[in-house]
């Protein structure tokens with residue numbers, strides 16, 4: 001067992017308060033990890049060391065369909081500090097258990113802007129690199145310096161650079177080779193100096209035009225992003241959800257032309273690499289799903305990409321609804337939508 005760690009394993013813990021969808025499920029075994037030593041204590045434990053594990057942050061990107069058999073490691077590593085004020089960037093570090101939005105707000109208040117477009121995304125700092133969170137024209141990888149993670153086989157802490165994380169669209173090495181194998185304990189961010197606002201996203205540009213502010217500061221952009229998100233996304237504290245339920249599919253130009261031939265209205269964005277991103281929410285809406293329900297799971301009225309818990313839903317209802325949506329989108333567009341949250 002690690003030096004400064006007293007490991008407390010809890011049994012039969014309800015995970016309902018720990019997932020933003022508000023789905024019911026029990027963790028057979030549950031342990032909170034507040035430090036690297038805590039993770040090592042789990043790895044070195046005679047009976048839990050080799051047992052399968054599930055790493056839990058804020059539970060805002062998971063769908064619980066049953067009780068969780070693996071040992072749940074709830075990551076609660078605290079702390080945030082400025083590591084370096086370089087001429088070209090502020091290097092800021094945060095513990096994986098910090099709340100993402102609070103961390104973003106804190107960096108801006110300290111005068112280290114750069115994360116404002118990613119305001120109000122639920123969850124923890126430690127989960128942010130897992131799917132390379134992104135919103136309103138900025139992805140985590142553009143502000144990422146490095147991270148420390150504890151290997152669940154060896155108990156050793158390794159540092160991963162940006163290249164080693166293999167970031168992609170809502171993707172990283174933590175969804176592939178390192179999935180479930182490595183607990184991120186600290187993340188470091190590189191916030192470029194001089195700061196330049198990212199205002200290209202349509203809704204931000206609209207807010208800016210309305211306000212007449214030619215040169216907004218980071219706090220202003222932060223406020224716009226929060227206002228836009230509050231207007232169109234359900235607050236998990238009121239309506240259970242996991243944000244965007246499906247990834248926006250990437251298709252080739254030929255595929256896209258074929259779809260446009262049949263559905264001229266399809267919302268699509270050309271990407272620098274020549275592929276085209278289709279708006280999954282538009283496709284779901286086009287199939288008539290907005291506002292519909294299957295059992296106690298439903299499609300959010302204001303945004304068809306978000307599935308919601310209408311009250312008392314279980315994971316199986318969410319999965320049934322998701323499958324029905326996938327089938328109708330496939331039937332009409334020939335595209336198989338891929339869920340964004342992790343299904344358990």
Ligand SMILES: Cc1cc2nc3c(=O)[nH]c(=O)nc-3n(C[C@H](O)[C@H](O)[C@H](O)COP(=O)(O)OP(=O)(O)OC[C@H]3O[C@@H](n4cnc5c(N)ncnc54)[C@H](O)[C@@H]3O)c2cc1C
Nearest residue numbers: 055057058059060061123124126127133134135184242243
């Ligand atoms: C209302 C709403 C809006 C959202 N908007 C966005 C958005 O704009 N952009 C976006 O990208 N996402 C968005 N999301 C999705 C979600 O907020 C992010 O994916 C977030 O980073 C998940 O953090 P979490 O701590 O809740 O992770 P969890 O849901 O707890 O875990 C997600 C995955 O990460 C793994 N994981 C968690 N912590 C660690 C760790 N420390 N080390 C290793 N693996 C770990 C888990 O095992 C799991 O596989 C939204 C969700 C909601 C509910």
